[in-house]
Amino acid sequence: MKTYTINDFEKIEEIIKSAQTCFIGINNPGSAPYIIPMNFGYENGTFYLHSGPEGKKTELIRNDNRISLSLHGNTKLVFQHPEVACSYSMSAESIICEGKVKFITDYDEKIRCLNIIMRHYTNREFKYNAPAVNNICIWEIKPEQIFCKSFGNSAKR
Ligand SMILES: Cc1cc2nc3c(=O)[nH]c(=O)nc-3n(C[C@H](O)[C@H](O)[C@H](O)COP(=O)(O)OP(=O)(O)OC[C@H]3O[C@@H](n4cnc5c(N)ncnc54)[C@H](O)[C@@H]3O)c2cc1C
Incomplete structure (x- = not known):
């Protein structure tokens, strides 16, 4: 199977927008890297994730905000x-992004980010209640590096 590196940013964004979930990889000192699936939104070159305020991932990311995101799409057994x-x-298209997490704390900005995440999955507009918005953590990731590869024929589509 042929493997292609994809450098065309428009094509990379197309793959990102078609991915349903991402896997995040974060540093877990003294142990294996911590990798979990998460939903995401993407706009203007920036990824947005959301989570509760507590738990292992948020604790780890507060200690070391470096993050890798892995996404893939268009998988087909050939x-x-x-x-x-x-x-x-x-055959598939696969992306790895590396960056750092910044937590968004401003209320209106959190709503903007939640809308970006929801738009990734639906065409609807939503209203949010204040306690939920205040409680939620919004993760902003501006990738410092993006690597994209196509495995098989999908680069030709
Ligand atoms: C498709 C998909 C999308 C998701 N999207 C989101 C999202 O957008 N936001 C979000 O906050 N969460 C999302 N989750 C859940 C996420 O993967 C984590 O399970 C969850 O956020 C808890 O993570 P934590 O580090 O806080 O775990 P904790 O609750 O602190 O977990 C403690 C222990 O549970 C185990 N564990 C935690 N998560 C997983 C897992 N996914 N699989 C197996 N074992 C696990 C680990 O051993 C961990 O040490 C999603 C899950 C799936 C399957």
């Missing part, structure tokens, strides 16, 4: 011969 295991592979 093969050259159905009887040959080695001829099977997965």
Whole structure:
């Protein structure tokens, strides 16, 4: 299977916008990296995540705000011969972003970010109640590096 590096930013953004979830990887001192799935929103080159105020991930990120995001899409099982295991592979597009988390604390800005996250999944506008907004953590990540690869034919679509 051919692997392509994708440098076209428009194409990269298209892949980001088509991804349903991301995996975040964060530093977990003395242990393996902590990797969990999260929903996200994306606008103007910036990722937005949301979480509760407590828990392992927020504790870890408060100690070390470096983060990796991994997203992928357009997965398809492909093969050259159905009887040959080695001829099977997965065509897909995959992105890794590296950056640092900044917590958004301003109330109106939090609402703006929540709308960006919701727009990733729905076409609807939402109202939010103040206690929920005050409680929620909004993570802003401006990627310092983005790597994008296409595995298989999907680069040609
Ligand atoms: C598709 C998807 C999307 C999600 N989107 C979001 C989101 O947008 N925001 C959000 O806050 N959470 C989201 N979650 C849940 C998220 O993956 C974490 O489980 C959750 O945020 C709790 O993380 P924590 O570090 O606070 O865990 P804690 O509650 O502190 O967990 C303690 C322990 O539970 C285990 N654990 C925690 N999470 C997971 C997990 N996902 N899988 C297996 N074991 C786990 C770990 O061993 C961890 O040490 C999503 C989950 C899925 C499957």
